[in-house]
């Protein structure tokens with residue numbers, strides 16, 4: 001499928017781990033409006049990381065694909081919900097690296113591909129529809145493992161990535177992001193109280209927690225913004241995966257000092273609604289609010305619920321006059337163009 005693999009790829013080593021430079025970094029930290037309670041919003045534009053239309057997965061894929069290339073992989077395999085942003089961005093990474101990509105997806109192949117599926121096809125990925133429900137992650141992971149075995153038996157050397165790219169290696173990308181935010185806050189002369197973001201498979205959260213624990217251990221950072229994850233999947237809300245363990249593991253493989261404490265982890269479960277990918281009244285309102293107040297484009301599945309959580313916490317008085325609150329816009333924009341009949 002994809003073209004030659006040795007063109008514009010820059011690989012280097014970060015935290016002793018191979019890293020492919022896919023993402024446009026640092027992403028902007030944009031000033032937003034004043035919120036309820038007179039706190040100030042800032043939006044970290046991780047929706048603009050590039051790599052096939054952007055999103056948080058570009059940061060994880062820098063390290064995941066670094067590991068894949070170092071291992072001599074000839075193809076990438078991953079898994080996700082029907083409209084998985086992670087799968088679309090893995091397809092983009094494969095196109096850039098010249099690696100074959102196989103995506104194991106929930107649901108059935110639709111008559112017309114839309115959103116992330118349309119883009120994945122365009123990037124040349126093979127999409128394997130399993131018929132599984134969007135929350136049946138156990139079944140999806142088994143299908144990924146089976147496909148990995150099948151492709152290995154055919155003589156390919158797959159690098160197989162669990163759902164959301166949420167391994168300790170993937171989480172390294174958000175250690176980088178935490179450092180980036182701390183540096184940007186310093187340059188802007190602000191002391192952010194909290195960083196709010198959407199959490200689903202837990203890797204983004206784990207990387208940020210690891211980044212904070214590392215910054216705390218160095219003792220060199222004056223301001224350590226707290227982390228507030230808005231849970232949008234039942235698993236992460238129930239503590240699966242363990243963000244604490246994943247964060248500690250990320251620090252270990254990166255060879256960085258830092259101890260992750262139970263109190264470092266906060267997942268706000270109140271904005272999920274009925275289930276993953278089912279919109280709520282608050283998420284619909286957050287989509288309109290973000291579009292009208294900053295032309296930020298939120299998706300139904302992830303960022304709308306994340307922003308609903310941020311706005312809800314602001315209304316409930318979590319932050320006060322002069323507090324700075326950062327929302328990491330983790331992407332998801334292709335989903336906006338999917339028809340929901």
Ligand SMILES: Cc1ncc(COP(=O)(O)O)c(C=O)c1O
Nearest residue numbers: 085200201202203204302330332
């Ligand atoms: C747009 C978007 N935001 C947030 C997340 C959540 O990130 P994580 O899976 O690392 O918890 C995802 C994951 O798929 C996503 O696609």
